[in-house]
Amino acid sequence: MSKIDNNDLILFQRGELGEERKKLIENELRSDLKLQQELEVLIRADTAMENHFTNFQMPKDFQKEVKKKFKKEFNFSSFLNPKFILSYSSGIATACFMFVFIYTLDPFLQLQGQRNNDIVVRGGINKNLNKTTLPQEWIVNENLNFQMIKFKSLNEQGLFVKNNESLLEGDKVLLRLIPLKDLKVSFGIKNRENSSTIKNNFFLEKGKEISLPKAISPTENFFEVKGPSGKETFFIKDKNNQIIFDFTYFIN
Amino acid sequence: MSIREQDIIDIYPRIMAFAFSKTRDKQKAEDLVQTTILKALENKEQWSNVKNLSAWLITICRNKFLDSVKKSTEQQFTDTTDDTNLVSDNLSDDGEVKKIFEDCSQQLEANKKDVLFMSYIKGITTKEISDIIQKPQNTVLTWLANAKKQMIECIEG
Numbered sequence: 001m002s003k004i005d006n007n008d009l010i011l012f013q014r015g016e017l018g019e020e021r022k023k024l025i026e027n028e029l030r031s032d033l034k035l036q037q038e039l040e041v042l043i044r045a046d047t048a049m050e051n052h053f054t055n056f057q058m059p060k061d062f063q064k065e066v067k068k069k070f071k072k073e074f075n076f077s078s079f080l081n082p083k084f085i086l087s088y089s090s091g092i093a094t095a096c097f098m099f100v101f102i103y104t105l106d107p108f109l110q111l112q113g114q115r116n117n118d119i120v121v122r123g124g125i126n127k128n129l130n131k132t133t134l135p136q137e138w139i140v141n142e143n144l145n146f147q148m149i150k151f152k153s154l155n156e157q158g159l160f161v162k163n164n165e166s167l168l169e170g171d172k173v174l175l176r177l178i179p180l181k182d183l184k185v186s187f188g189i190k191n192r193e194n195s196s197t198i199k200n201n202f203f204l205e206k207g208k209e210i211s212l213p214k215a216i217s218p219t220e221n222f223f224e225v226k227g228p229s230g231k232e233t234f235f236i237k238d239k240n241n242q243i244i245f246d247f248t249y250f251i252n
Numbered sequence: 253m254s255i256r257e258q259d260i261i262d263i264y265p266r267i268m269a270f271a272f273s274k275t276r277d278k279q280k281a282e283d284l285v286q287t288t289i290l291k292a293l294e295n296k297e298q299w300s301n302v303k304n305l306s307a308w309l310i311t312i313c314r315n316k317f318l319d320s321v322k323k324s325t326e327q328q329f330t331d332t333t334d335d336t337n338l339v340s341d342n343l344s345d346d347g348e349v350k351k352i353f354e355d356c357s358q359q360l361e362a363n364k365k366d367v368l369f370m371s372y373i374k375g376i377t378t379k380e381i382s383d384i385i386q387k388p389q390n391t392v393l394t395w396l397a398n399a400k401k402q403m404i405e406c407i408e409g
Contacts, residue, residue: 007393016377045400048407049269049372052353056268058261062286069293102409 004028009039013046134176135160143183143244144204147176148234151222166250172222173233175212178202183238187212190233225251256297260289261341263306263374267313270369273357274317288313311384314366356406360399363402367392368399 004025011017012025028035043157058066137160138145149158151172159172182205187198199216213220235246257382260406266283285319292298292309357365370381378396382389 006397007390010393010397011378014371015380016379041395041404042400044408045404046372048353048403049368052350053265054267055350056265056272056281058264059282062282063261065286066257066289066293069290073279085383 004035009042084226134158141245144180145178148247149174161249164248166252167225168252169225169227171225174222178209179206182206186237188235192230227251255305266373267309271313273365273369284313284316288316296396304380306373306376307380309374329385352407356403359406360402362394364399367395369397
């Protein structure tokens with residue numbers, strides 16, 4: 001008992017001792033009978049106290065009152081609290097910034113915006129076409145959005161032509177383009193090994209939809225598919241004569 | 253810190269025991285503890301500054317009791333009454349063991365009794381008790397050890 005006093009035993013009981021001191025007391029307790037008896041008295045006191053606490057459970061009516069205090073109160077006027085406005089306005093500002101940032105990068109979002117926003121200039125699109133007959137699918141790359149649409153007649157629903165799809169000689173097609181940036185381009189066709197240019201030095205304005213052939217030949221609404229049969233590729237080259245987009249189909 | 257409803261329910265019996273040891277009247281102890289808890293719950297802006305819920309509540313409770321003692325003319329609460337009938341009246345269903353316990357606890361000096369009851373409030377350390385009562389930790393430990401021994405000698409004696 002020389003090294004350990006009652007204060008140590010209290011701290012030991014309460015788990016407030018460091019590891020080293022705790023081990024020392026555990027060792028002493030194994031051999032020191034008087035220390036064991038001291039600890040036993042403290043434990044009996046704990047038991048008596050714990051029994052005493054069972055007399056004081058929280059009454060049910062007060063429990064209800066406490067519960068009420070924890071219920072979240074909705075107060076509409078809190079939205080007008082300057083602190084609250086500050087707390088959400090920064091979040092809204094961040095969200096707007098992120099949207100603008102992603103919008104500038106993501107052609108799908110731009111495309112969606114252009115489809116749904118009448119303010120967007122739709123300069124070259126054939127005015128005779130009923131927009132509702134135009135398909136909604138688009139081919140998208142980093143430079144532009146593209147559609148080849150096949151018509152049997154003006155009154156029919158236009159059909160979206162997929163890459164490597166087959167066309168019949170005599171089919172009428174138009175091409176729709178929405179550039180994602182300002183570009184000076186040339187349009188051309190490659191059939192087998194023969195390339196031909198449709199239009200050189202054509203300026204594509206970012207976000208302004210055009211349709212071909214209308215944009216280059218205002219009296220023409222459609223291209224008519226002609227032979228020779230086989231694989232044909234429509235391509236767009238930039239001002240450095242690099243192909244920035246191509247679209248392949250097969251003529252039967 | 254965040255305070256949960258269950259924390260309050262868990263801590264209630266021990267704060268009540270502390271308050272009862274001070275007031276020796278169950279109704280007064282309940283009033284004291286319940287006003288303490290409601291005050292704490294209403295001051296939500298202070299929750300973030302609270303490091304230990306038990307220590308915070310016991311400090312509020314103790315201060316409320318001391319305030320009431322100062323208002324001696326009102327005699328709302330008393331720590332020194334010898335009217336032990338209050339105990340038995342308010343714990344009418346309690347048995348002999350409980351009455352003995354109450355009698356024994358009333359024989360403790362006020363400081364020892366405070367330390368004893370505070371020490372059973374969960375989450376409170378002897379260092380925090382020493383901060384609340386503004387006495388050295390060693391004094392708290394000595395009073396606590398003595399109080400426990402005295403209680404057992406009285407109850408079993």
